[in-house]
Amino acid sequence: MINLVWLVPLFPLIGFVIIGLGRNALPKNLAGILGSFTVFLSFAVSIGIFLELQSGAEKTHIIPLFDWIHAGNLLVPFSFQVDPLSSLMLLIITGIGFLIHVYSIGYMHHDEGFAKFFSYLNLFVFFMLLLVLGSNYVIMFIGWEGVGLCSYLLIGFWFTNTSYASAAKKAFIMNRIGDLGFLIAVFLIFTTFGSLEFSRIFPQAAAMAPNTEVLTLITLLLFVGATGKSAQIPLFTWLPDAMAGPTPVSALIHAATMVTAGIYMIARSNILFTLSPITLHVVAIIGIATALLAATIAITQTDIKKVLAYSTVSQLGYMFLGLGVGAYTGAFFHVLTHAFFKALLFLGAGSVIHAMSNEQDMRSMGGLKKKLPITFLTMLMGTIAISGIPPFSGFFSKDEILAHTYEHNKILWILGVIGAMFTAFYMFRMLFLTFNNTFRGTHEQEHHLHESPGSMTFPLIVLAVLSVVGGFLGVPEVLGGSHWLANFLSPVFQESTKRAGSLALDHSTEYLLMAISVAGALIAAFVAYVKYAKNNHVPLADTGDRSVLAKLSFNKYYLDEIYDTIITKPLNLLSGFFYKVVDKGAIDGLVNGLGKATIEAGKGLRLLQSGNIGFYIFMMVASIVGLLLYGFYNI
């Protein structure tokens, strides 16, 4: 089965080609079913691969397909690497991808670009699979760019709306900044190690001394790439804007899969990062800063999808914090559980938006509990899971990251717990604002309220179950588990674990840490309950009178405005200067001047053509004499 791994990306590619070419000819239902079915086939193959990998003794398989680039000493084979890390990513991508495809059949039912939507989704799945399967940085980079492209296409899916189209451009451009860092890192890796294959780089790196300059530079540049794709400071502002895309896109691309590509890439290159403690510090600090910044923005947002978007940024920050403190397994565990509950929350939000006739403002919602019971229950599961309340999945993964953080640095841990409290607060705030109390929308909206069709509730239920039980994949020893996930992933991280060692906290400390974070989350949830469910508080209108802090948070710390002032405007001025002065003045002047000079010279020279034959003959003789003299004296 492992040798058939090329089938996994092939199915979505076939789906993309068929649906893309036949988008006007295929009946609507067929396009949706075909798109979902191809991803389901990939999922089936992925399960087979996973089972075989788990039972087999050999944990890393490289499946070469063909030699792609062979020039000089650069050899880039087109080959796939199947190991515990990529096989789990395969399951996440194809499994959640399949559920979201099914959901889209219901959600996008009324859209005119139905078939186009499915062809893009299939293309995205193809590139994402390429990203995680590639056995070298080049194949990874193809997938990396491909998912960026699909993200652009899907954010701007309703491109007739100008602001949606510019959100798509923003996402693409900010990703490009990160991609440049990634690309330079790849070049550096090639010059340092002479190869781009993971299987040849990492053993070489493992033999290197820690803290070398070149490794620090490579890892910092890789991290720049990760900040772009995974929406970290300073390149995170594209992700909230990316909510312009259809909600299934937000669930698939901007919550479950693409934004975790940066974490996957760092986890894949873990040995390089372990050997560069400076980079790890940077990663951890950026991670916790992003987590807190995004969390404080999320607590005042009124758009249901924006809350979830900032929550995603914040959770991604936690994952980077985990990577930064060396908890590679914990970070990946959080990728996994986050994929479950955040996809669930987004799809739930989509279900709410669907029922509300495309209203996204939570101030117009409320009291939806009765009308959308399945959506409410599943979103409740997701909210509890993300808040880190046991025994739901988010608790285990977040706790593992926080425990490692505590061992690493106490201050980071305190900040992490505060962030977790914020998380619980804004998630329960969203839940109560949406589902509790009485309906605040228009009468017409109330009339249309309805629970979503089966194709939308089925993925919700599956994801809710996964969000509840997903944490049991990695129950830590202290709670009587064996941490299956850590054991399964250990071959990938063994070189790093050898150096960094494993968690060395005694059990009472671990219990205490868990108790503190759970208590924090419960208190935050209770505050949200009192404020939004009991006292029926509704956020102010956009222009309402806010305190300074609330105003800062509501306006996203004016970060977009700051970026606009310090980067976009000077850049525009500079381009204006280059356009008007350098291009129009210098370059155009040079080109036009050359033309004019030729014309003028011609005007002068043609006067020599006087028509006087005697003069012509004289010139001829003089020239011949001149040539003779030249030949006589010079040669």
Next chain:
Amino acid sequence: MESITNSIQGVPLNHYILFSSILFSIGVIGVLIRRNAIVIFMSVELMLNSVNLLLTAFSVYHGDPDGQVFVFFVMALAAAEVAVGLAIIVMIYRNTNSTDINVLNRLKW
């Protein structure tokens, strides 16, 4: 044959060169300063013949007949050129009632 060779070699080579140069220069100056098309034509013939003379002289001094063969070519070509050239001059005269080349100054910018 022998006697012709001898009589040609009776004059030193330098004299031939000098004479041909003078003849050629006269031809050039004639072309440059005269305005009558027929006289210019004659001057061109003068130049051609000075070269012919020099070719013959060199050929004899080198004992290589190629030079003399070349002279025949030049003469044949000069004859053909004269045939065409005189025809042109006749046509010019018919059109302008003159053989003065300064009248032919309309082909210009």
